[in-house]
Amino acid sequence: MTAGPTTRRRQLGVELRRLRERKGLTLEDAGSRVGISKATLSRYETKEGSVKWPAVDALCREYEASQDEHSWLIELAKGSRIQGWWRSLADPIPESMSLMLTLEDEVTSEGHYACMYVPGLLQTRAYAEAVHRASEMRCTDGEIDRMVDIRMKRQELLARDNPPHIWAVIDEAVVRRMVGGRHVMRAQLQHLATQAMEPHITVQILPFTAGAHAAAVGSFVILGNSEPDLDVVYVDIIGGGLFMEKPQELTRYK
Numbered sequence: 001m002t003a004g005p006t007t008r009r010r011q012l013g014v015e016l017r018r019l020r021e022r023k024g025l026t027l028e029d030a031g032s033r034v035g036i037s038k039a040t041l042s043r044y045e046t047k048e049g050s051v052k053w054p055a056v057d058a059l060c061r062e063y064e065a066s067q068d069e070h071s072w073l074i075e076l077a078k079g080s081r082i083q084g085w086w087r088s089l090a091d092p093i094p095e096s097m098s099l100m101l102t103l104e105d106e107v108t109s110e111g112h113y114a115c116m117y118v119p120g121l122l123q124t125r126a127y128a129e130a131v132h133r134a135s136e137m138r139c140t141d142g143e144i145d146r147m148v149d150i151r152m153k154r155q156e157l158l159a160r161d162n163p164p165h166i167w168a169v170i171d172e173a174v175v176r177r178m179v180g181g182r183h184v185m186r187a188q189l190q191h192l193a194t195q196a197m198e199p200h201i202t203v204q205i206l207p208f209t210a211g212a213h214a215a216a217v218g219s220f221v222i223l224g225n226s227e228p229d230l231d232v233v234y235v236d237i238i239g240g241g242l243f244m245e246k247p248q249e250l251t252r253y254k
Contacts, residue, residue: 163200
């Protein structure tokens with residue numbers, strides 16, 4: 001799977017820092033040699049915001065990067081400006097949702113633990129609508145329809161020629177909780193069983209008899225990348241989402 005803009009941007013930051021440290025330069029020294037501030041170079045390395053490829057070109061020369069490294073980093077810098085389908089939506093979406101869509105568009109795998117609802121990628125439209133109506137009581141019908149539309153659009157990544165592998169561990173409470181009524185729930189369970197037959201989708205039910213377990217902290221998603229160092233954990237919380245990428249955080253959730 002080709003790396004997307006966010007993955008490329010993160011790779012770029014990691015590599016720029018590696019090359020600078022290999023050269024033995026501080027942020028201030030490296031920045032002054034190519035005419036950019038310490039704060040700007042720090043932002044480049046911490047994977048935040050846009051990057052000007054001529055600055056990356058100058059840094060590569062200063063760091064004495066190999067020709068292959070140089071060419072690759074320029075490609076990363078140019079590619080990190082590409083934007084996904086959700087950027088063209090008429091109405092803005094929350095920042096946490098935008099980042100989730102960006103990361104999800106680039107993953108090679110997703111590991112879900114769900115203790116409340118069926119994971120969004122495996123929901124039927126009727127089930128998703130029932131979830132949103134219960135969770136977003138102050139939203140209008142139009143706003144709920146829009147959120148459900150986005151959720152359904154997300155599911156298109158499952159139909160790609162080279163889709164990511166989805167591994168969903170679902171608590172027994174999820175399949176027993178009646179969401180949207182008997183007919184909606186029956187259709188959702190049938191859909192879940194059908195999806196589980198796909199070669200790139202693994203669904204496991206964690207029974208009540210399993211007792212206490214390490215994932216009892218709540219639902220979360222591990223967004224896997226071709227480079228494990230770029231994996232991200234997403235935890236859904238009231239009013240948004242929390243993203244974690246520090247090694248110790250990833251280890252805890254994995």
